[in-house]
Amino acid sequence: MADNNVYIRKIILSVLGFLLLIFSGISFYKHRHLEEHVVLGEGVTEVKKLSDYFDGVKGTINDCNIYILEGKEPGATLFVMGASHPEEPAGRLAPWIFVENGVMEKGRLIVVLSANRSGTTVTRLGGGYPPDYTIPTGWGEQKFRMGDRWANPLDQWPDPEVYIHYPSRQNLAYVDIRNLNRAWPGRPNGTLTEKTCYAFMELIRKEKVDIFIDLHEAELQYPVISTIVAHEKGHELAAVVSMVLTDMGEFNMGMEYSPKSLHGLSHREVGDFSDAISLLFEAPEPFLDATRGKTTREQLLTGKDEFIVKAGEHGLLFEKIDENGWPIDVRVGRHTSAVLMTMEIWTEEHPDMSLVCINVPGYAEVIENGIGYYLKDPFRANPERVIIE
Amino acid sequence: MNILMSIITVIYYLLVAYTAVILIYNLIKTKTWEKEALYIIVLLPFLLRLFRLK
Amino acid sequence: MSMFTYAGIILGVMVSIYIIAKIFKLSTELSMLAAAIAGGLAGGFRIPARHIAEGAMTYLDINLIFITATLFMNILKESGGVAFVVRRILKRFHRSRTLLFILLTLLLLIPGALTGAGSVTVLITGGMVAVVLNYMGISKVRTTAIVFIIAGLSAAAPPVSLWAMMTAAGVNMPYVGFFYPLLIPCVIAALLTIFILGWKGTGTDIEKAFEELPEPPEKMNWLRVILPFIIFLGLVFIGRQWPHSTPVIGLPLMFLCAAVTSFILSPVKVNFFKISGDTVEQLLPLIGTLTCAGILVQIMTLTGVRGLLAVSTVTLPVIVVYASLFFVLPVSEAVLMWGAAPVIGVPLVLLFNTIGLNPIVALAGMSVIWPLGDALPPTAIIGRLTVEIVGYKESYIRFLKACIIPAIIIMIIGTLMVIYSSELGFLTGL
Numbered sequence: 122m123a124d125n126n127v128y129i130r131k132i133i134l135s136v137l138g139f140l141l142l143i144f145s146g147i148s149f150y151k152h153r154h155l156e157e158h159v160v161l162g163e164g165v166t167e168v169k170k171l172s173d174y175f176d177g178v179k180g181t182i183n184d185c186n187i188y189i190l191e192g193k194e195p196g197a198t199l200f201v202m203g204a205s206h207p208e209e210p211a212g213r214l215a216p217w218i219f220v221e222n223g224v225m226e227k228g229r230l231i232v233v234l235s236a237n238r239s240g241t242t243v244t245r246l247g248g249g250y251p252p253d254y255t256i257p258t259g260w261g262e263q264k265f266r267m268g269d270r271w272a273n274p275l276d277q278w279p280d281p282e283v284y285i286h287y288p289s290r291q292n293l294a295y296v297d298i299r300n301l302n303r304a305w306p307g308r309p310n311g312t313l314t315e316k317t318c319y320a321f322m323e324l325i326r327k328e329k330v331d332i333f334i335d336l337h338e339a340e341l342q343y344p345v346i347s348t349i350v351a352h353e354k355g356h357e358l359a360a361v362v363s364m365v366l367t368d369m370g371e372f373n374m375g376m377e378y379s380p381k382s383l384h385g386l387s388h389r390e391v392g393d394f395s396d397a398i399s400l401l402f403e404a405p406e407p408f409l410d411a412t413r414g415k416t417t418r419e420q421l422l423t424g425k426d427e428f429i430v431k432a433g434e435h436g437l438l439f440e441k442i443d444e445n446g447w448p449i450d451v452r453v454g455r456h457t458s459a460v461l462m463t464m465e466i467w468t469e470e471h472p473d474m475s476l477v478c479i480n481v482p483g484y485a486e487v488i489e490n491g492i493g494y495y496l497k498d499p500f501r502a503n504p505e506r507v508i509i510e
Numbered sequence: 511m512n513i514l515m516s517i518i519t520v521i522y523y524l525l526v527a528y529t530a531v532i533l534i535y536n537l538i539k540t541k542t543w544e545k546e547a548l549y550i551i552v553l554l555p556f557l558l559r560l561f562r563l564k
Numbered sequence: 565m566s567m568f569t570y571a572g573i574i575l576g577v578m579v580s581i582y583i584i585a586k587i588f589k590l591s592t593e594l595s596m597l598a599a600a601i602a603g604g605l606a607g608g609f610r611i612p613a614r615h616i617a618e619g620a621m622t623y624l625d626i627n628l629i630f631i632t633a634t635l636f637m638n639i640l641k642e643s644g645g646v647a648f649v650v651r652r653i654l655k656r657f658h659r660s661r662t663l664l665f666i667l668l669t670l671l672l673l674i675p676g677a678l679t680g681a682g683s684v685t686v687l688i689t690g691g692m693v694a695v696v697l698n699y700m701g702i703s704k705v706r707t708t709a710i711v712f713i714i715a716g717l718s719a720a721a722p723p724v725s726l727w728a729m730m731t732a733a734g735v736n737m738p739y740v741g742f743f744y745p746l747l748i749p750c751v752i753a754a755l756l757t758i759f760i761l762g763w764k765g766t767g768t769d770i771e772k773a774f775e776e777l778p779e780p781p782e783k784m785n786w787l788r789v790i791l792p793f794i795i796f797l798g799l800v801f802i803g804r805q806w807p808h809s810t811p812v813i814g815l816p817l818m819f820l821c822a823a824v825t826s827f828i829l830s831p832v833k834v835n836f837f838k839i840s841g842d843t844v845e846q847l848l849p850l851i852g853t854l855t856c857a858g859i860l861v862q863i864m865t866l867t868g869v870r871g872l873l874a875v876s877t878v879t880l881p882v883i884v885v886y887a888s889l890f891f892v893l894p895v896s897e898a899v900l901m902w903g904a905a906p907v908i909g910v911p912l913v914l915l916f917n918t919i920g921l922n923p924i925v926a927l928a929g930m931s932v933i934w935p936l937g938d939a940l941p942p943t944a945i946i947g948r949l950t951v952e953i954v955g956y957k958e959s960y961i962r963f964l965k966a967c968i969i970p971a972i973i974i975m976i977i978g979t980l981m982v983i984y985s986s987e988l989g990f991l992t993g994l
Contacts, residue, residue, distance in 0.1 A: 532841050549848070
């Protein structure tokens with residue numbers, strides 16, 4: 122009898138465990154396989170794959186789309202990269218607006234929306250992240266995958282005891298072997314993340330990229346925020362962009378030098394290992410702060426958080442915050458404006474190598490209309506112009 | 511190198527599978543409900559990884 | 565409702581459920597799970613399967629390190645390797661108390677340092693070292709205290725220090741530069757502990773000690789003991805020396821290789837499956853705690869409770885933080901075990917970083933204090949384990965009293981490391 126009870130208890134507990142496995146498993150599976158539609162704007166002239174530049178990533182989850190916007194007139198080549206850290210949505214939505222709206226009058230624009238595509242399929246352990254977020258549009262809602270700072274362990278496992286960066290041999294945290302922005306310039310026979318970086322370096326070299334911009338967001342407790350981090354080749358350009366943006370009074374944008382001793386980051390290695398000028402833009406994202414309150418989609422998109430305001434009152438933050446938070450429109454607007462301003466300043470200094478982009482909203486317009494205004498309805502678009510990201 | 515890395519990854523999945531088998535074996539053997547509950551909770555992440563869900 | 569009220573209510577619910585669960589004699593692991601589920605319900609998330617599972621995944625890799633490392637240690641013990649080493653050390657060095665103390669300290673430090681778990685030290689070498697200490701004329705209560713304190717320090721010692729690893733991961737800080745900031749205080753405090761508590765004993769009664777220590781198999785020799793360690797350290801060395809021409813192996817597989825070597829070299833027949841089962845059973849309270857702590861932290865983060873604790877901590881006057889470390893850290897450890905690192909450690913390191921302290925040295929200082937909580941209720945898991953393994957049968961309070969002097973020394977060392985972390989910053993670059 123007693124044995125029977127034990128038997129029944131074991132079955133009941135196992136069923137409960139099984140239900141937990143099923144429900145969570147379905148949620149993880151759906152998140153990893155959520156399809157995001159990109160409607161190619163009239164400016165997109167070609168869509169390539171990353172493996173076109175290095176076949177070592179062919180067939181892997183990181184073989185992402187490469188959107189090319191060839192200008193009507195020749196000029197320089199600008200490469201804008203999103204989702205180097207897929208837990209920073211403004212870094213992904215800003216280039217999305219370029220792909221769906223931008224038209225290059227002069228020069229060429231190359232855009233990536235999911236640099237660490239593997240990282241867009243997983244959320245942070247212990248972070249309580251939502252699996253996705255939706256942006257309201259005029260035609261309904263568009264859903265995006267929320268991601269993590271690191272590639273999914275399902276695509277790269279195990280981690281080493283310590284991560285030794287190639288080629289500098291600098292020691293980094295073991296988990297950062299899956300961090301795309303700690304693996305530059307990559308290597309052809311390395312881990313998936315290193316191979317992905319190597320493939321991007323090949324793209325930069327083969328397409329003769331003149332300027333490379335990596336879009337990020339940062340927690341307010343992190344000192345590198347609301348700024349441009351520039352490789353020495355881009356100091357002058359970044360300084361002028363930051364000065365003009367700040368002087369125009371739209372928003373404050375700082376400028377910092379890429380430290381020579383800090384390895385694996387795009388602003389250092391892309392500049393060192395190619396002819397391109399490398400820049401990294403940081404916008405504020407309160408969602409990433411460890412002092413944040415409830416972890417919700419709303420917090421992710423509005424950036425409103427009482428706890429972080431409280432931390433700010435005690436002088437613990439490197440960027441201001443009030444009850445208005447940091448809405449996603451503001452963060453995306455900062456990025457689109459900063460990219461457009463980079464093109465403008467570059468063109469002033471290099472009239473023979475111009476970069477002129479139209480139809481992309483700047484800071485004020487994105488805030489006024491909302492991001493959704495600039496996202497196209499994939500179900501009403503020409504199916505041939507719709508891509509799965 | 512790529513092949514070696516793939517082999518190591520497979521070994522890790524085998525290690526996870528072996529541990530899951532041990533956990534299930536111990537779960538069947540154990541007589542206290544607290545240990546049973548704990549075995550099931552501990553088993554969860556191993557199964558999620560084994561089935562490549564997380 | 566303001567976020568402070570909302571998170572405060574959930575925190576209240578979680579604490580209440582935890583206390584009720586403990587009153588009903590539920591284990592710490594399941595009490596944490598109950599608190600987490602209650603937190604999810606109170607926060608309006610119902611039973612969030614995704615978050616429970618995601619939290620449970622948090623320490624999967626660390627659990628694998630635990631399991632493989634302990635499997636290695638257990639095979640070594642089962643094959644008679646540990647008894648062999650203890651006997652050889654005793655035979656060779658029994659005339660010099662100082663030298664014997666140093667070697668016994670080393671024996672106690674190694675298993676925990678490699679695995680990150682004080683319990684592994686207690687289980688693998690704790691019992692045998694206790695036998696030797698007893699025959700050196702040291703009372704049972706002091707022996708228990710020595711084993712417990714050094715086992716705790718071994719867990720904090722590098723290369724694997726879970727408190728430091730988990731906190732560093734929580735603030736996106738590389739787990740790099742911790743080796744000497746952790747090693748130096750752990751070794752100093754361990755030696756002080758054994759010398760202070762053990763110095764007063766009588767001469768070593770080697771005959772009696774040999775009678776009680778298990779007899780290793782005849783064919784056991786130094787090579788059979790050392791080769792698995794050479795394999796392990798060799799793999800670590802290869803990974804560090806030629807990281808770009810060798811594949812990533814990872815700590816679990818390194819320990820597994822050492823375990824398999826030890827298994828092959830064992831002079832006696834070892835049942836691999838049985839020992840694996842025993843290892844998992846022995847580790848269940850630890851891997852269970854880590855899994856449930858992961859779930860608890862995930863729900864706390866989801867509901868804003870972690871943020872509430874974090875913002876409350878970082879906005880305290882710094883002097884209050886310094887002055888309460890000796891109390892807050894062991895108590896948080898007693899309640900949450902390693903869960904204390906992401907819950908309390910993360911906001912503290914953020915605060916220290918913001919006010920210009922060296923976060924690595926400060927975190928190392930905190931990591932040395934944390935394990936003291938392992939003797940305190942409600943969990944007291946390592947304390948209880950030590951008492952059991954050493955065979956100490958008197959009052960638990962007496963054992964705690966015997967720990968006081970080394971505990972105070974450790975608290976002082978840890979707190980000073982936090983306060984003077986900037987000045988001690990050079991330790992990270994050694």
